[in-house]
Amino acid sequence: MIASALPEQTTATAAGPPSAGGSVASALADTGVDELLREFDSELIGLAPVKARIREIAALLLIDRLRRERGFTAAGGPSLHMCFTGNPGTGKTTVAMRMAAILHRLGYIRKGHLIAVTRDDLVGQFIGHTAPKTKEVLKKAMGGVLFIDEAYYLYRPENERDYGQEAIEILLQVMENNRDDLVVILAGYKDRMDRFFESNPGLSSRIAHHIDFPDYRTGELMQIAQRMLDAMHYRFDAEAASVFDEYLRLRMAQPHFANARSVRNALDRARLRHAYRLYSHPEADTSDEALTTITAADLRASRVFAAAEPGTQAAQ
Amino acid sequence: MRLTQGTFSFLPDLTDEQIGKQIDYCLGQHWAVAIEHTDDPHPRNAFWDMHGAPMFDLNDAAGAMYELAACRAAFPQRYIRVTAFDSTLGVESIRIAFIVNRPEHEPGFRLVRQEAPGRTVRYSIESYAVAANPEGARYS
Secondary structure: OOHHHHHHHHHHHOOOOOOOOOOHHHHHHHHOHHHHHHHHHHHOOOOHHHHHHHHHHHHHHHHHHHHHHOOOOOOOOOOOOEEEEEOOOOOHHHHHHHHHHHHHHOOOOOOOOEEEEOHHHHOOOOOOOHHHHHHHHHHHHOOOEEEEOOHHHHOOOOOOOOOHHHHHHHHHHHHHHOOOOOEEEEEEOHHHHHHHHHHOHHHHHHOOEEEEEOOOOHHHHHHHHHHHHHHHOOEEOHHHHHHHHHHHHHHHHOOOOOHHHHHHHHHHHHHHHHHHHHHHOOOOOOOHHHHHEEOHHHHHOOHHHHHHHHHHHHHO | OOOOOEOOOOOOOOOHHHHHHHHHHHHHOOOEEEEEEEOOOOOOOOOOEEOOOOEOOOOOHHHHHHHHHHHHHHOOOOEEEEEEEEOOOOOOEEEEEEEEEOOOOOOOEEEEEEEEOOOEEEEEEEEHHHHOOOOOOOOO
16 A cells, blocks of 8 residues: 555655656655545544545545646546445544545545535425525535435435435436535445435445445454543543443443444443542542542443343353 | 626636636635626616525535526526625625626617706616517516
C-alpha cells in the first residue's frame, strides 16, 4: 500500500523535478492526505475492511489526479457513492464524518461539509411536499457529503402511497446527474439495507462502494473503552480493567448489544455510580486519584452481572 | 437591443463556470442566493418572478446552478437573474443581481410620447416583449 511505502520513497525523490515523473509519495505529501489516513488508522480501532477500502479509494483519487495532470482523462470522475452497513455502534457515522474530510483533502469534493439526514428531512407530509424538501437537502449537501442514516426507512413497502419512493427517485436522479457535486453515503443495519436494496435495485447499482462494518472483538472494545476514558479523564484501577473485560463478555452475549455505543453507555453508568459512591461517603477524601478512578465495585454493581448470576449458579 | 441591467451587464454574457464563481463569492459573503425570471425587462420592474425560495443554507454554488438549470429548462425564452440577499442587520437588501439568461431575440423598448396640456410631452418606455403578447396571454 502506498502509505506504508512512503518513507523510503520520499527520500529518494526529494530532489527530482515533479513534472518529469515525480513519485507517488511526493504527490501524496502535497495533499496531506497521508497524515489524515494515518490519523484515521490510529484513532479508529479495528474496522480493518473499512480502512482497507478507504485506502483504496484514497489511492484511486490520488492516482486519478496524477493522471489528469499528465493529460490522461477518464470520462467523468469515479463514482464515490457509498453504503455503510453494520450493526449498531460499529462506527458508521464516525467514518462518514472522516470520509468528508478525506475526500475534501483529495480534492474530490469542493467544500468538505457533511449533512446528516434521516427520513424526516427528505420525505414530506403531503402531496407535493417531498420533492422540494428533498431537493432542498440535496442542494445544501452539494459540494460535500450527504449522509442518510437508516436509509431503509425511505422505502415503506407496506404503504404503496408512501412519499418515500418519490424521495428515492429524486435522490437517484441527482446521484447520477450531479455526480461531481456530491457524494451520497447511505447507512443502516445490514439485513434491513439488503431488503431495501432488493426493492430498489436501481439504487444499489448506483452505489459503487458497499462497505460492511464488522462487529468489534472484546479486545477492540476494551481499547475503545480505554480511549473514551482517556478523553473523559477517568481511568480504571487494575481490578476494574479485568472486571470490565468480564462485563464486556457477558454483555456481548446479551441481546441488543450495540458495540461501541454500549461501551459508552456502560462507562456513563459507571461514572454515575462512581459519583454516587463519593457523594454517599462525605468523609472520603477527594484527591485527584479518587476523582478519576473507577473501581471494580462501580462496575460490579451493573445489572449485567446480576443477570449472569443465576446462569453461573446453575452451571455450578 | 441587448438589455443592460444589474452587475456585469456591459460584459459579455457570463459562462456557467463564471456564474458559479460569482455565486461562490456571494456564498462566501453569507448572502442568500435566489433565482428570478421575468418576461418584462422594464428597468422599473422590481418584481421578477421567483424560481423557488431563496437558498439560505447553501454551501456550494452547485446547488444554485442546479436550480438555474431547472429554471432555464422551464423558461428558456425569459430573462433570468441571480440575486444575492444580505441579511445583515441594517442592510437586509439585495447586494448583487446579474442576468444569467436572455431570450434569443431581445426586442427592446418602445418610447411612448403622451401629449399633455400646453404642448407638454410626457415620455415613458414600454417593453415590446410585453406588448407582443395579446391580452390575457401573459399570465395564462
